[in-house]
Amino acid sequence: MDVSMLLEYGWVLLLLIALEGLLAADNALVLAIMVKHLPEEERKKALFYGLAGAFVFRFASLFAISFLVGVWQVQAIGALYLLFIAINHIVRKQLMKKGKSDVEKKSKKQSGFWGTVIKVELADIAFAVDSILAAVALAVTLPNTPLPQIGGLDGGKFLVIFAGGLIGLIVMRFAANYFVKLLKAKPGLEIAAFMIVGWVGVKLSVYTLSHPELIILPESFAKSPEWKVTFYAVLLLIAIGGWFLSSSKKPEVSKGETM
Numbered sequence: 001m002d003v004s005m006l007l008e009y010g011w012v013l014l015l016l017i018a019l020e021g022l023l024a025a026d027n028a029l030v031l032a033i034m035v036k037h038l039p040e041e042e043r044k045k046a047l048f049y050g051l052a053g054a055f056v057f058r059f060a061s062l063f064a065i066s067f068l069v070g071v072w073q074v075q076a077i078g079a080l081y082l083l084f085i086a087i088n089h090i091v092r093k094q095l096m097k098k099g100k101s102d103v104e105k106k107s108k109k110q111s112g113f114w115g116t117v118i119k120v121e122l123a124d125i126a127f128a129v130d131s132i133l134a135a136v137a138l139a140v141t142l143p144n145t146p147l148p149q150i151g152g153l154d155g156g157k158f159l160v161i162f163a164g165g166l167i168g169l170i171v172m173r174f175a176a177n178y179f180v181k182l183l184k185a186k187p188g189l190e191i192a193a194f195m196i197v198g199w200v201g202v203k204l205s206v207y208t209l210s211h212p213e214l215i216i217l218p219e220s221f222a223k224s225p226e227w228k229v230t231f232y233a234v235l236l237l238i239a240i241g242g243w244f245l246s247s248s249k250k251p252e253v254s255k256g257e258t259m
Contacts, residue, residue, distance in 0.1 A: 005143055009160060012138050015235075016164035020131060021171045022183070022193035027127045034123065035116055042113050050120030058128045058165045066151030066158055069136060072211035078133045079204035085130055086198030090191055128165065134197055135164040137204035141223050185246075192242020196235055203231055 031050070035043045068074045139157045147155025183190050208214070210222040221227055 005145065008142060009145075009156060011232075012142060013160055013163060016135055016138060016160070017167050017171075018239075019134065019193060019196060020164060020167050022189055023127070023130065023197075027123070031120060031123060034120055038113060038116060046113065046117045046120055049117045050124045053121045054124030054128050055166075057125050058132060059162070061128065062132055062158070062162055062165060063151050065132065065136060066153040069140060069153060072208050072213055075204060075208040075211065078136065079201050079208055081129075082133055082137065082201030082204060083198055086194045086201060089194045090198075093191065130197070131165055132161065133204075134200050135161040137200045137207070139164075140204070140207060141228070186243060188242045188246030192238050195238045195242070199231070199235055199238060 031047060035046045038046060065074070139160045142154075142157055142160070144154045145156030147159070149155055150158040153161075206217065206227065207222040209216040210219050212219055
C-alpha cells in the first residue's frame with residue numbers, strides 16, 4: 001500500500017476508535033444499570049458472558065455483511081437504520097427528556113442471573129449492529145488494497161471494520177470509565193457522537209444512491225475527493241462543536257458505574 005492509502009486507512013481507524021469510545025461509554029452506562037441489582041460477583045459474570053456473546057455475534061455478522069454490503073437494498077436499510085438511531089437518541093435525550101431514570105425503572109423489574117445475562121446479551125447485540133453499520137459506512141468507500149478478500153470484502157476494509165468492532169468491545173469493557181467521565185465533563189459529546197452516527201448514515205445513503213443499479217447520483221460521486229473532503233470537514237465541525245459548545249462540568253465518580 002502506498003503512503004496516501006495508509007494515511008486514509010489510518011485516519012478511518014482513528015475515527016472509529018474515537019466514535020466507538022464515545023458510543024461504548026453510553027452503552028456501558030446502560031449495561032451498568034441493567035446489572036447493578038445483582039451481587040458484585042454475578043454482576044461481573046453477567047457482563048463477561050454478555051460481552052463474550054457480543055464478540056461472537058460481531059464476527060459472525062461482519063462475515064455475513066461482507067457478502068451483502070454490495071447489495072443496494074442492504075446499504076439502504078443500513079443507512080436508514082443509522083439515521084433512525086441518531087435521530088431517535090437525540091430526540092429522546094433533548095425533547096422527551098428520557099434518561100437514566102427510565103432505564104433504572106425497567107431494571108428494577110429484572111430478577112435472576114440468567115435473565116439479566118440474556119438482556120445484557122440482547123443489548124450488546126443491538127450495540128454491535130450500530131457499531132458494525134457505522135464501521136461499514138466509513139470503510140466501504142476506502143480504496144481497495146492488495147490484500148486478499150475476506151468474505152465478500154476487500155481484505156483491508158474487512159480488517160479495519162473488524163478492528164473497529166473489536167476496539168469497541170475492549171473500550172466498553174476496560175476503558176469505559178474514562179469515556180464516562182469525559183461524557184460527564186463534556187455532555188455535548190454524547191449528542192455530537194450520535195450526530196456523527198447520523199452523518200455516517202448520510203454517507204452510506206450517498207453511497208447507496210451512487211450504486212450502479214440506481215445511479216441516482218453519479219457512480220463516481222461517493223468516492224470523489226470533493227465528497228470525501230466535505231464529509232470529513234462536516235464530521236470535524238460536529239466533533240469540535242460538541243467539545244466547545246459543551247458546558248464543562250467536574251466529573252463525578254459513582255460506584256455504580258464501575259464495569
